[in-house]
Amino acid sequence: MHITPPQEEWINRKIRLQQLLAKSGLDSCLVSQNVGIYYLTGSMQTGYLFMPAEGEPTYYVRRSLSRAVSESQVRTVGLGSFRNFGKLLEADYPTLFSQSDKRPLIGADFDVMPAQLYFRLTEAIPQAQWKDASALLRNTRSVKSTYEVDRISKAAEVAATALEKGIASLRIGMTELELITIIENAMRSQGHIGIMRMRGYNQEIMTGVVAAGEAAAEPTYFDGPAGGRGLSPAAPQSVSLRPIGRNEPILIDIGCCIDGYTIDQTRTAVIGELPSELMDAYKVAKAIIKRSEELLCPGVSPERLYAEALEMAETVGLSNHFMGFGDDQVKFLGHGIGLEIDEWPVLAKGFQEPLEPGMVLAVEPKFTFPGLGVVGIENTYLITETGCMALTISPEKLYELQD
Amino acid sequence: MHITPPQEEWINRKIRLQQLLAKSGLDSCLVSQNVGIYYLTGSMQTGYLFMPAEGEPTYYVRRSLSRAVSESQVRTVGLGSFRNFGKLLEADYPTLFSQSDKRPLIGADFDVMPAQLYFRLTEAIPQAQWKDASALLRNTRSVKSTYEVDRISKAAEVAATALEKGIASLRIGMTELELITIIENAMRSQGHIGIMRMRGYNQEIMTGVVAAGEAAAEPTYFDGPAGGRGLSPAAPQSVSLRPIGRNEPILIDIGCCIDGYTIDQTRTAVIGELPSELMDAYKVAKAIIKRSEELLCPGVSPERLYAEALEMAETVGLSNHFMGFGDDQVKFLGHGIGLEIDEWPVLAKGFQEPLEPGMVLAVEPKFTFPGLGVVGIENTYLITETGCMALTISPEKLYELQD
Structure with a gap:
């Protein structure tokens, strides 16, 4: 079986x-x-x-x-x-x-x-x-086999279905907890094993970070660009009981684990429209992920992707908002993924060993605005012989919903 | 908030x-x-x-x-x-x-x-x-404050509601995965933080072990009396895609985590009726938990509870089925619980420091029958000045459902 x-x-x-x-x-x-x-x-x-x-x-x-x-x-x-x-x-x-x-x-x-x-x-x-x-x-x-890539792709299908269910249920006033409950239910019923594995000591993850408005921008211990308020200081990340409001970014950074293999993806949604400052930042995140797709090739150094992304953020004056805000920024653009969500290589300074075919990486440019929220996008990619291929299949768009 | x-x-x-x-x-x-x-x-x-x-x-x-x-x-x-x-x-x-x-x-x-x-x-x-x-x-x-006990009690309420939802949905042919999905959904929507914490190295737990018939009796690495088949060798515990059948024990060993504090409880259900061998074992589990309630007093040595339980199992010729089967048995009757599910003291040989008021313990007598299933019961108790008080509130019965 x-x-x-x-x-x-x-x-x-x-x-x-x-x-x-x-x-x-x-x-x-x-x-x-x-x-x-x-x-x-x-x-x-x-x-x-x-x-x-x-x-x-x-x-x-x-x-x-x-x-x-x-x-x-x-x-x-x-x-x-x-x-x-x-x-x-x-x-x-x-x-x-x-x-x-x-x-x-x-x-x-x-x-x-x-x-x-x-x-x-x-x-x-x-x-x-x-x-x-x-x-x-x-x-x-760090280098995955065809079997492993197939498992990650299967997880990507499950996550995409779950995202659609979450989006379909989005309403003003529903809590972040209500939204993630719908998403998790969809993933679990399709065979998500019920936990996500992280290697880092003291690092935990539920099924990702689902958070809206200023709650998404609250800093955490979590080794990622967005934290979230959480349900308690004893669970200080991801969803809270905060109701989702109008014209604020809703960050849906989710993953699931099928047959032991994990996917990671992020989409941003809004009921109404994003404030222009956040819309601009979202466009920069999209530009960074497009540039990353060009760089995700065998032979390229992982640290180069982070350096170029940071430069793009700097050029538009957003470096202090990139991958977290101020003192709470993380210093990477993405990470390997497979049996664990924090695999190697990391797209960060110090990772110089060139990318190889078979590596699978989540790339997650995000911008944090304290008091307002987090916008960004994340796909998981397979490095091929000649470039890269996205394994995540959710539409690459800002989900703009009518009130 | x-x-x-x-x-x-x-x-x-x-x-x-x-x-x-x-x-x-x-x-x-x-x-x-x-x-x-x-x-x-x-x-x-x-x-x-x-x-x-x-x-x-x-x-x-x-x-x-x-x-x-x-x-x-x-x-x-x-x-x-x-x-x-x-x-x-x-x-x-x-x-x-x-x-x-x-x-x-x-x-x-x-x-x-x-x-x-x-x-x-x-x-x-x-x-x-x-x-x-x-x-x-x-x-x-190991000794909890009133605040901590209140949190565990809140988790107990959530688990009890979730169990009732699970029981209400039980049908012949539904998979173990379908059953746990309903239970987890009920717990999550009531504020379960989305993970359960275990201290033991390499130990993981979803929201417990939900498993029926011979799948429940499959041995695992999990440091508990019942394992379950799981969804994959990469997630080798708890639910599988096995459909639930007639006249077989359905083990519902679940917990959730509210504000960081965890509850643990087990109930056995059956659609139809249990084979007489398993019904007899279930009655022994109930007798053991009743005897444990007498022993759960300040001053009693934790190891005594395990020793007496084992003796009761031996007396009726069930020692080889007690807390797992044969080589895969665990050698304890229960465990402390709080911020983690595997706290101290353990009701096991070597734990001689007497019980104290404020300790919270899950007591879980179970019997495993390879090929047939697992039966048992588990409550979480608070040690009081004079004895103990159950924090779990689900009815202490075998859930016998009509086909």
């Missing part, structure tokens, strides 16, 4: 990771995070995936072993006593663990692995040296 | 944590996790909360500082450059950082803090010695 990737998918993922391991000088890596384990095994049960730089990986499972065995596409065994994990690895990978001249160098996902688990692992596997392999693991996943 | 706790709430939380710090010999603690920061400041923006064993805490904020300042109930300042965090602490807490005989001992939430962040913190604050304070921080939160 479940859709499963073709067999070569697992082989290709292994090859890609092993190539990066070899290049980095790591002997192996240990993946502890559920999403990372799923990516390499096809199963998300609790355990660890050990991948040597050469040879076959092993999935050491704590629970549920029976389910992991039925789902996993790699060698899968019970972990048994955690304290004996080092001995188990030594028995399974004798060559790696019996080098007379050095201790095996294991990379791990230290950006997500809790410190407590790190201490326990280094105790349980005292034979090893450890290194942070977070960047390497994120790079491995 | 937001409901905020009374002023003394923050003072009491600080006092409780400082008492535990003093008892443990820690000079201070540093909280990095969003939920932990919210608990101590009233704000969930990105940053760190530093709490000395004596004196006033400081909330060092990265983003959004303006929002943190407007929400926070404690001293709140910008973090500035992460590299200078040590110098900042030294300037703010000179007594603590200028002890000639020893380096200050800082406890931190290492059960959730990523290893990468741990490495960066120890580098940025080289003056300190570090210790895992996860247990201490979880103990601090």
Whole structure:
């Protein structure tokens, strides 16, 4: 009943990771995070995936072993006593663990692995040296397969249907919460798994940011250009109980997750018409996304897209409103997306490794006006051999509704 | 618009944590996790909360500082450059950082803090010695205030309404996904924040486990007695696209989160009637929860509740079906609940510190029958001065519907 990737998918993922391991000088890596384990095994049960730089990986499972065995596409065994994990690895990978001249160098996902688990692992596997392999693991996943792109496209269809339902229900006086409830209902009933995954520590996301007028412009901890007031200081992002008004921007930045893969898109709507200042900014956002489409090609440096976008905002005097306002701006234009919503590469300074075919990126130029709202647009794109292709399918327009 | 706790709430939380710090010999603690920061400041923006064993805490904020300042109930300042965090602490807490005989001992939430962040913190604050304070921080939160109990009760009302809507819509042939979509819609429209928080690494929860027949009995990684098939190996818990049938148990284990506080409850339903084996097990679950209500008193050891429940299951020959089946059993009867769904204490071996007034616990006896389904019941209780009081308000019955 479940859709499963073709067999070569697992082989290709292994090859890609092993190539990066070899290049980095790591002997192996240990993946502890559920999403990372799923990516390499096809199963998300609790355990660890050990991948040597050469040879076959092993999935050491704590629970549920029976389910992991039925789902996993790699060698899968019970972990048994955690304290004996080092001995188990030594028995399974004798060559790696019996080098007379050095201790095996294991990379791990230290950006997500809790410190407590790190201490326990280094105790349980005292034979090893450890290194942070977070960047390497994120790079491995940045290039998507046809199977993965198909899943993201399916999520894009679901999000587009949900957006249309939300737009059709938009009324003056309905609350932001009412609007997102309609959108989420449409996504969930079409198979959205009910959560969106973010890798960043302390980052959370519901199904996106739906917010209108000044509530949309309220700054948050959320690592994105728009935050939203939220329902409580304990949930300080996205929708609030604020009623939607006339002539104010309604930001509908939504995504959903189908078969583990996530889409991200933003459209701006208004009942009545946007104030001219915001309409102008919306047009700049559209111009930025059009320029980005020209730049989304193999060989282009991700940081160039952010730099050019910022320059376009500066030219029209909007740099202080670009991607958040003032002190609360974020310094990127977009982000990789796939099993997690905050994947690599990021369209930001420091990301110089050129774009490659197969990368999937959400590009989200937005402008924030405190007291007034947020306008912008966001599409998710696949990098092709020659350029890019939008995976999001919602009409690229400002949704202007009659009162 | 937001409901905020009374002023003394923050003072009491600080006092409780400082008492535990003093008892443990820690000079201070540093909280990095969003939920932990919210608990101590009233704000969930990105940053760190530093709490000395004596004196006033400081909330060092990265983003959004303006929002943190407007929400926070404690001293709140910008973090500035992460590299200078040590110098900042030294300037703010000179007594603590200028002890000639020893380096200050800082406890931190290492059960959730990523290893990468741990490495960066120890580098940025080289003056300190570090210790895992996860247990201490979880103990601090285990006793709830009146304000907190009120929030959990509000969530209980929402969950009860949602359950009734779900039950009213139950039909032969509807999928598990259709059923949860109705329940989630009811919860969301009443203010559920759209996510449920779990502390455990790699643990995720949608709004609970809704699953019927053999799909409910499929084992998962989820740290609970029932898993569910899920929509994909990438979302291997709770609902699937399986149609609900006649004469099979429908497990409706749901919760929601209002103003940051979570409720958890389970009811079993059936269209037609349960097979007698499952009906018998359901009655044992009811007997266990009734016995638990007698034991939920100040002074009783949490582990005793699990031991007695297991014994009751053993007496009727159901120990292999209790809280999961065979190798996939979990070894607890219930768990603390509040800002997170997996709080302390756990009703499990090793939890010997006696129950205290103000603790809130979900008690969830369940029996799993592979190929047939899961039956059980779950309520959330407040420990009072003399016993316990159920916060969940759904009728405590088997929901038996006509075909």
